[in-house]
Amino acid sequence: MKIQQNISLKPYNTFGIHTNAKRFISVNSLKDLKELIASEKNIFILGGGSNILLTADVEKLVVHLNTKGIIVNDFNDKVLVTAEAGENWHELVLWCVSQNYGGLENLALIPGNVGTSPIQNIGAYGVEIKDVFQQLEAIEISTGKTKIFTNEDCNFGYRNSVFKNELKGKYIITNVTFKLTKKNHSVNISYGAIRNLLTEKENPSIKEIADAVIAIRQSKLPDPKEIGNSGSFFKNPVIQVELFKELTKKYPEIPHYIISENEIKIPAGWLIEQCGFKGKRFGDAGVHEKQALVLVNYNNASGKEIYDLAQKIQQSVMQNFKIALEVEVNII
Numbered sequence: 001m002k003i004q005q006n007i008s009l010k011p012y013n014t015f016g017i018h019t020n021a022k023r024f025i026s027v028n029s030l031k032d033l034k035e036l037i038a039s040e041k042n043i044f045i046l047g048g049g050s051n052i053l054l055t056a057d058v059e060k061l062v063v064h065l066n067t068k069g070i071i072v073n074d075f076n077d078k079v080l081v082t083a084e085a086g087e088n089w090h091e092l093v094l095w096c097v098s099q100n101y102g103g104l105e106n107l108a109l110i111p112g113n114v115g116t117s118p119i120q121n122i123g124a125y126g127v128e129i130k131d132v133f134q135q136l137e138a139i140e141i142s143t144g145k146t147k148i149f150t151n152e153d154c155n156f157g158y159r160n161s162v163f164k165n166e167l168k169g170k171y172i173i174t175n176v177t178f179k180l181t182k183k184n185h186s187v188n189i190s191y192g193a194i195r196n197l198l199t200e201k202e203n204p205s206i207k208e209i210a211d212a213v214i215a216i217r218q219s220k221l222p223d224p225k226e227i228g229n230s231g232s233f234f235k236n237p238v239i240q241v242e243l244f245k246e247l248t249k250k251y252p253e254i255p256h257y258i259i260s261e262n263e264i265k266i267p268a269g270w271l272i273e274q275c276g277f278k279g280k281r282f283g284d285a286g287v288h289e290k291q292a293l294v295l296v297n298y299n300n301a302s303g304k305e306i307y308d309l310a311q312k313i314q315q316s317v318m319q320n321f322k323i324a325l326e327v328e329v330n331i332i
């Protein structure tokens with residue numbers, strides 16, 4: 001284990017933003033991680049770097065968690081799959097699909113690593129991690145003690161968990177266990193675009209679902225290897241029914257999902273598109289041409305440029321719709 005000085009973080013964040021880590025260390029085992037945190041408390045844990053926007057050099061010691069391994073506990077009707085934090089998320093999904101383990105297929109092609117997936121309760125196409133989550137293990141930085149978190153302990157919500165709130169920066173997630181099906185998979189095709197792609201199939205297999213999800217994502221989301229991005233930059237806002245009624249007078253076609261009697265969720269991508277930002281480019285910072293919820297770095301944008309664009313969008317959406325867009329990505 002060796003601490004390196006002044007390392008560019010460009011290869012370590014999917015936005016492809018260049019800032020420096022004053023000090024940087026790659027950790028490949030749990031033993032090394034425990035040894036490290038016995039002496040270093042002021043650390044910044046870096047997983048797949050897929051949900052961060054770096055706006056400045058990082059003063060804390062950047063710990064790149066690179067632990068690997070998958071363990072399977074087979075039961076008659078189900079299987080528990082435990083993956084180490086440093087495993088790549090999409091590779092885990094593909095591996096589960098290849099074993100015919102069902103549950104993660106709707107979450108194919110989401111960038112990032114296993115260890116950070118529960119922090120924002122990653123979700124797509126009708127499924128969220130909380131639906132298949134069994135437990136996770138995490139180390140408390142201040143004490144070095146390991147704690148198991150159940151689904152309830154994580155307090156999952158829409159793109160949210162206890163690790164984004166009261167326990168923010170306090171624990172390092174070291175592995176996550178998923179409860180998957182081995183047979184009689186009840187696949188989730190609630191999302192219209194998946195249903196449309198699979199119209200011919202009576203009982204689509206989990207492989208067919210994963211393939212459909214991959215095709216949909218590739219058709220409208222930019223590949224971070226080609227254009228820097230962090231997926232959805234904002235959360236989809238939930239508004240009160242009174243405001244919704246007011247907005248429908250001017251925008252009768254406003255897309256929406258009913259959350260409860262009083263609450264309506266509006267796709268942020270639609271709001272941003274209505275404000276005229278879709279496909280717009282400001283220097284190297286831009287709004288993706290096929291999905292307005294995704295901000296992109298065409299090459300050399302700084303974190304500040306992306307952040308300034310995000311603020312411009314928030315102001316415009318506020319002015320036009322009286323809706324406050326909440327940032328989903330962690331601004332560092």
Ligand code: EPU
Nearest residue numbers: 124125231232234235236255267269270273290291292293
């Ligand atoms: N829309 C537009 N213009 C756009 C984009 C979207 O009008 O440029 C409207 C359309 O009406 C469309 C609707 O928004 O039908 C929903 O769009 P989409 O299906 O692309 O989903 P989203 O609500 O924009 C969410 C997640 C995505 C996830 C998809 C599919 C959030 C913040 N984002 O996006 O997650 O892949 O649903 O389930 O909830 C991510 O978190 O990084 C992410 C990509």
